[in-house]
Amino acid sequence: WPAWQASHADVQLALKTGSAGSGDPPSAKRARDWLVISEIALTLTLLVAASLVVKSFSKMQALQLGYEPRNLFSARVELPWKTYSSREKIGTFTKALLDKVTALPGVQSAGIGSNSPLMGGWQTGFWRDGAAQPTPAQMPSSDLEVVTGDYFSTFKTPLLRGRTFNDRDTKDSPRVVIVDQTMAEQYFPGEDPIGKRLFVDVGNDEEGNVPSEIVGVVARMRYHAVDEMAPLPLIYCSMGQAQRTSLCLFVRSSMSASSLTKSVRDVVASIDPNQPVFDARPMLDRVQETWGTHRLLSFLFSIFAGLALVLATIGVYGLLAYTTLKRVREIGIRLALGARPAQIRALVLSHGLQLLLIGSAIGLVAAFALSRALQNVLFEVKGIDPKIYFGVGALLFAATFFASWIPAHRASRVDPNVAFRAE
DSSP states (O other), X not given: OHHHHHHTOOHHHHHHXXXXXXXOOHHHHHHXXXXXXXXXXXXXXXXXXXXXXXXXXXXXXXXXXXXXXTTEEEEEEEOOTTTOOSHHHHHHHHHHHHHHHHTSTTEEEEEEESSOTTSOOEEEEEEXXXXXXXXXXXXXXXXXEEEOTTHHHHHTOOEEEEOOOOTTOOXXXXXXXXXXXXXXXXXXXXXXXXXXXXXXXXXXXXTOEEEEXXXXXXXXXXXXXXXXXXXXXXXXXXXXXXXXXXXXXXXXXXXXXXXXXXXXXXXXXXXXXXXXXXXXXXXXXXXXXXXXXXXXXXHHHHHHHHHHHHHHHHHHHHHHHHHHHHTHHHHHHHHHTTOOHHHHHHHHHHHXXXXXXXXXXXXXXXXXXXXXXXXXXXXXXXXXXXXXXXXXHHHHHHHHHHHHHHHHHHHHTOOHHHHHHHO
């Protein structure tokens, strides 16, 4: 930029203005101003985006999952249908698996579910006993998980009412289900759901919707990724009463993940040598994986916004320092004619604030557009957040004022005699 400006200098204007160099062409002054204005606009845009994403990420981290992921290990087992074609065979495998895993050193508890939290799952339709069967279009939906009795204690999910599943909940016993707090609040407001019945299709072949008694209510658990969809009510069915070959093993243990992975593989191999174990890892890794995109966006926007703020501050300071230097003689004359130092400071500060206002106006338009584009990746945060915009505006004002104050203060201390001698 300096080389381009020098090559396009107005020679006649330079000769007229003398050696002080205060006569830059208006186009050069405007170009410098607009360069700083663009820096301010970009900084405001990035600061708003970074603030929105960081706020979204912090809300995501504070989200109540409904369970304790630390010291919780998970692994998947897919039983082949040809080998495990009946509930008896599946039940024999799951019982042996839980018995042997819970006997491992350092294991506090273990449970099995049909899906892993934060990984989605089955959904089913249901209706309350005593109500007319709704049409498919009107039937409410819920998530459906098939679990063993120690599932909730392994996850440390509180049991709010009733009981959990036990060995008496088999295919030959009356059907029972456990519902979560969301289901209880939405479909049994002001009632105790224990003892009430739901018609639920748990996925057993040719059974359809079977009346099932609610025997327990547990706290909410987050089964879908935090940014995927709003949580549905959740119905749990006993693994003794529903057939599943896709199994997730959950183990609460003080053992390291690598040691536990080997131990679980050995246990499964001792039950069925042909059965593989996959996707074995700590539950905390699954939770953090769902935050991956938001963590990366937070990091990138924060870095770029921080750099932009530094560059904008340097830009405002550099422009005003350069402009003040070019106007030394003018400032000296003003002081000689009686101008007060405070007036000189106000003169320089007003230039900086003018740049801030224009840059902020442009930056707000860009920030609104970027906020709308980011809305799909924000979690429980609105793209237009007045607190964030006010905070960013206050930060930019403080940075601009600081960058403007130094050259303004220096300008107010110019000695008129020195300025004239320099001329």
